[in-house]
Amino acid sequence: MSKIKLKVQQEAISHASKGSMLRPFKALAFLGRKPVTEALQARIAADIYRGFHLNDWDKCIGCSTCHTICDNAAIQMVYIPDLPSDLLAGKKPFRPAIDYGRCCWCGLCVDICPTGSLALSKEYIHTCTEDHIDSYFILPDPKGMHKQPFEKGWEKSDQTDLLLHHRQTMQQLPALERIQNFDEIVQGFTDQAAFEEASRCIQCGFCHDACPAQMHAPEYIRAIWEHNFEQAVTQIYRTNPFPNVCGRVCTHRCESACAMQVRGEAIAIRWLKRYAIDKVPHARVKALVSQSEISKPDNNLSVAIIGAGPAGLTAAFDLVQQGHKVKVFEAADKAGGMMRYGIPEYRLPADKLDEDIAIITSMGVEIVCNTIVGKDVSMEDIVTEYDAVLLATGLQQGRSSRIPGSNHKNVYSAIELLAKIKRQEDFIIPHKAVIIGGGNVAMDIARSLARLQQQYYANINIIVTTLETKDAMLADDSEKREALEEGIVLENSRGPLECMVCDDETLEGLKTVACLTVFDKEGRFHPQYDYTDEVIYSADMVVEAIGQNTVLAFLGDTITEQLEWQQGKIKVDNEGHTALEWLWSVGDMVKGSDVIHAIAKGHQVAKSIDTYLQNIKVFS
């Protein structure tokens, strides 16, 4: 026995030895021999076999839901530089990579995938080249692994899908009922509907990234799902002091980015926000917000804010929490700006706006209404009295097309008329009205006038003329749909030419021509008309709902000269800081948009003002 062992050791070849040059030819001797092993035949996998992953990169949006759900932490999201990234459309340049040292092929990642891009293949044998010999970490693509195509096995089906693709129905007043008055149309979710809607959320966070104010929507949706409404309100107030307003009229960019809309309907994030704030009593909200404030002692530095709209009040809300004294000067009789005087009651009841503002004032923000800067208080006094000043006056005036006849007394700006309606001021309700414009403001005034017509004449006669086609109109789809339901007529692709006035100075109507295209080849606004296609819409009132502008005469000549201007607007840096070190400007007057953008800008400018004030404090 020991002799044989010795022989083996003697014949053993060192691993470093390459042997004789003739050694490869010795292998030829085996060619004619019968194999002593049997070839491995791959077992045919079932149609729903859960083998290695497949991922359709065109469908995948990089939402990370697969990564989040994987209990084995087998999925990591890998950044792919060449892939498109569009946060507003809900697309991120990440794709899942699988660690097959951890994966248990449970298929949860496939079942939860909101886009249906992930599937499992029928392949279970991992063969690879020397380069990948140690790798069990694979970035699957539609073909399989290492560009080797795999047949599809387990994939999403109606039976296995873990997601609910349709949103809960929101109760709304029917058209015939709502047109009789200015009552709020949207009735809000029931408890059960809100719970089920919240349960649809996959917590991917795309909504957070798309929101201008970066609201913590996944967190408050989860809190609603957990029936913890106070927690939901606390999460909302982290970034938004107008939950009642945004829960009703937000342009909900978050929903455009929602991963759930790829194969179904986006989560009703706006309505869930509304549900949460409606659910918690106002006094309790006040207590919660005061608890969550960042307590900083009063530092005797003061800020004047001109204009009590969403941007100005958001900045005020932040600045008082930083320990500054904040006084807001508002020209109107009540605070809120366009939220109060521009948005109809049926979309945003005034008492809900009052609740949001009451929370802001409860934090120490002082608002003085009926105070016109430049008249009731001078700009010079404000500059002397305060350490920093923020201009947040918004776009107070509606633009006029200035077409012939547009200076007639029965030709109104939509902004002016909406404010009259909100203030319940007297004006002659038109029997027939024509609106110029295709945005949300045009819809607001058309639908408000329709309600008044119904109340006074029991007959609705409103025509909305737009340059754009119905599909290209700027108004929200829901606004268009509801306006049509209420009996408003849309006349699309019509350009205004003249407000027709009779010899006796009576307004006769609006002359329009066909609008062939709205934009030129470079995408610039330049409508092209067909002047042979002329239509006159008879009306005793024409309302222009087009652009808006601001009036800044109150600044006075000296400050106006000291400031830098760009295309008629005050030039500011990214933080809203003007050329004057003590002056900031924010909101629609800088860049017009909507409430949530104004809130986002309000936070940004407050941060910049706070930094400035902290420096003053340190210096002094």
Add this chain to the structure above:
Amino acid sequence: MLEKDAYQQIKEKKTLQEVLQAAIAFEKTARDFYQSLLTKVSKPLRGLVLELAQEEQRHYELFTEMAQKQNLAEILQENILIPKMDHRFSDYIQTPKLSDFADDQAILQYALGREQAAMEQYRALAKETPESELKDLFLFLAIEEQAHKSELEKRYYTMVYT
């Protein structure tokens, strides 16, 4: 850009050089007008007025350069062959009174009105002129004014409708 009596002034010119010199003088007048306006309007409006002055200056330089070219007739032929779309939008914009420059919109309305008038007058001159190099020059000038008007219309639309 043409003044009110420009039509008659240019009509009396007989050669390409004479017409072009008249057009250059009109552009200079327009430029000087906007430059003088700069001192009268508030600072937020000055950017717009300055741009209008610069555009008139650009036309002034273009025409001056053309006047020095030996092959002026050829250049005109090349340029008038390029069709330009007139959107006619400014037909329906009311020209404010010269003294009324209350806002940016009024300034643009005024500029649009002037460009419209210039374009129409050059077109009328071209129509009245028999086929000749002079007719080509009028057509060229009308096209130039129309292009300027078109740019102003885009600005106007963006300002008022968005």
